[in-house]
Amino acid sequence: MLRTIKPKNARIKRALEAKEPKEVEGAKTALFVRGSSTGERLDTIMKELMTLKSPDAIYFSKKNEIRPFEDASSLEFWTMKNDAPLFVIGHNTKKRPNNLTFVRMFDGRVLEMCEVGVTSFTSMQELKTLKCRSGLRPLMHFASELFDTHPRFIQLRSLLLDLFSADPSSKAIHLKGLECLISVSLGPTPSSLNSTTTDLYSEVDPNSKEVLATFPPVHIRTYTIQMLKSGSRTPRAALTPMGPNLDLVMRRHSPPDPDMLKEAMKRRKLPQSDIESGLGRKRKNIEMDEMGDIRAQIHLGKQDLSALQLRKMKALKSDRGKKRKITFDEGEPENNNGDDEDDGGSDGKEDQ
Numbered sequence: 001m002l003r004t005i006k007p008k009n010a011r012i013k014r015a016l017e018a019k020e021p022k023e024v025e026g027a028k029t030a031l032f033v034r035g036s037s038t039g040e041r042l043d044t045i046m047k048e049l050m051t052l053k054s055p056d057a058i059y060f061s062k063k064n065e066i067r068p069f070e071d072a073s074s075l076e077f078w079t080m081k082n083d084a085p086l087f088v089i090g091h092n093t094k095k096r097p098n099n100l101t102f103v104r105m106f107d108g109r110v111l112e113m114c115e116v117g118v119t120s121f122t123s124m125q126e127l128k129t130l131k132c133r134s135g136l137r138p139l140m141h142f143a144s145e146l147f148d149t150h151p152r153f154i155q156l157r158s159l160l161l162d163l164f165s166a167d168p169s170s171k172a173i174h175l176k177g178l179e180c181l182i183s184v185s186l187g188p189t190p191s192s193l194n195s196t197t198t199d200l201y202s203e204v205d206p207n208s209k210e211v212l213a214t215f216p217p218v219h220i221r222t223y224t225i226q227m228l229k230s231g232s233r234t235p236r237a238a239l240t241p242m243g244p245n246l247d248l249v250m251r252r253h254s255p256p257d258p259d260m261l262k263e264a265m266k267r268r269k270l271p272q273s274d275i276e277s278g279l280g281r282k283r284k285n286i287e288m289d290e291m292g293d294i295r296a297q298i299h300l301g302k303q304d305l306s307a308l309q310l311r312k313m314k315a316l317k318s319d320r321g322k323k324r325k326i327t328f329d330e331g332e333p334e335n336n337n338g339d340d341e342d343d344g345g346s347d348g349k350e351d352q
Helices: 010-019 040-053 073-082 151-164 209-213 258-264 272-276
Strands: 030-034 057-063 086-091 099-106 109-122 139-143 180-186 218-228 236-241 245-254 286-288 294-296
Touching: 030 040, 030 073, 040 057, 040 086, 040 099, 040 109, 040 151, 073 086, 073 099, 073 109, 086 151, 099 151, 099 258, 109 151, 109 258, 139 151, 151 180, 151 245, 209 245
Parallel strands: 030 057, 030 086, 139 180
Antiparallel strands: 086 099, 099 109, 109 245, 180 218, 218 236, 218 245, 286 294
């Protein structure tokens, strides 16, 4: 665990609070680090990738003796000093030429790493086309089912999304701000990988040459998006190659530690006031119709209408249907039948 630093003044306190974990994190800063041996081609690749990430990117122009798979102490120092949880490390050797290593950190420690090799590269300068503006986040497109099924490509997809993703706190998207598209696709996929169930922690060495040779190459293409007139309210999107274009091969990787990954995916407990307002939980019986209106169902118990206050009308009095008691004066004879007396009897015949 990292040591706790007690702030000496208000400025240091604000700086430490900015580095504390938040419910909704902002854009992550990425460090582009040159290894002990890099060529001009690899330097150009890293600079153009940093252009797509800017302004949330820092480039180390000096060479550094760093081997992330052997010693990660330098990464832990840099991530605390620059508050950067992402790394792109370039290193060129005879065994692994034009090597790029994507590193993701958590709590000042290395969470996972993925190493790829660049086999083909087309620079932005070679494509004399329109370029997008700096500081705009690109759209990401992944064109293969292996990005959803195979653990190695799932890891690569997650790292690329984390590297080029926008600020998650901004919910609205401006249509004119969509100027760049990064398309990631795979080459011909072997039949052995079509229905793979390989786990990151299988008994087979995932970094062996036999396993790496079965992985298809990864093609990264970058386009600019132009909104053209279409005769309707919705514009027509046209894609123009912008660069950089990369062809990658999969190399070594380091899977995340299960306990550290569980800690990284943990979310803070919401306050009771937020839970009562419906934040952080799925609202039941609420749906949205085609017009965008919210529809809901309300389930009520058996209602007691006896205490319901209504208008005081004679027709709604409670004793309306009851039998009324009639009283007579002493001077008037009581006639139960309600008819006049008949001396001749009810049938009008004389008594015999």
